[in-house]
Amino acid sequence: MNFTALVLPQSLHLFGWLGLAFLGWRWLVSGDWRRLAQPARLNLFLGATVAVLALWQIRTGVKPGLAFHLYGISAMTLMFGFWRASFAGVLVLLANAVFGRGNPVALGIDALLQAVLPAAVSWGVFRLLERHLPNHFFIYVLGNGFFGAALAVAAVGLATTALMALAGAYPLDYLLTQYTPYAALLLAWAEAFSTGMAITVMAVYRPAWLETFDDARYIQNK
Structure with a gap:
């Protein structure tokens, strides 16, 4: 179970709710939600969200608020873009x-x-x-599927470390020895491998599932 509420002060929870409310408003005005009106796209979005929900149930932790699990958010981002991927995470x-x-x-x-x-x-x-590299299949898969996923999970681990230390929930030396190396390094590698494999399979067999992928740009005439 996630016991973040037990170790962080109320002021941080208020900040979190304000930030989430602002992002929810931005998502509504962005118009990105309109793509979910398409039945096929909505079914894919809901199915992927349920898959991520199942993935998050395989988790462990060392202390309240310090959990380890695969995220799947990077794959969702490559499938649906930032707004719907973050919305799926909230769901x-x-x-x-x-x-x-x-x-x-x-x-x-x-x-x-x-x-x-x-x-x-x-x-x-x-x-x-x-923007800065050639449109190539292997650049897309390795750069986004592997490197992007690893960097995303490492960012979560480092941000959680900083937040818990600044809030006084746990000593920084404890976090740096018992949590950060596993959350920002080992878990990042596992996320990179699983996301990279999933993105490779989708790009080959179901490219329409990846809104960020285009056969004409990444494969044809290469």
């Missing part, structure tokens, strides 16, 4: 809270850390590679 956290595997009080800060942050990092890596 997963909400479902966990409903099923007793999370605290609704911590939903805001958990959403910023575990859904919005990895989606933002993955989307930033995608845009950076798209």
Whole structure:
């Protein structure tokens, strides 16, 4: 279970809810949600969200608020873009809270850390590679699927370390020895491998599932 609400002060939870409310408003005005009106796209989005929800149930932790699990947010970002990927992460956290595997009080800060942050990092890596490197299949898979996913999970681990230390929840030396190396290095490698394999399979057999992938740009005439 996620006990983030037990170790962080109320001020951080308020900040998390304000940040989540702002991002929710931005998502509504972005118009990105309109793509879910297409039945095929909605079914794919819901199916992928359920798959991520199942993935998040395979988890462990060393202390309250310090959990280890694969995220799947980078794959969602490459499939649906930043806004719908982060929204899917919020839905997963909400479902966990409903099923007793999370605290609704911590939903805001958990959403910023575990859904919005990895989606933002993955989307930033995608845009950076798209702008500065050639459009090539292996660059897309290795850069976004492997490197982007690893960087996203490492960012979550480092941000959680900083947050817990600044909030006084745990001593920094404890975090740096018992949590950060596993969350920012080992888990990042596992996320990179699983996401990279999933993106490779989708790019080969189901390229329409990846909104960031285009056969004409990444494969044809290469």
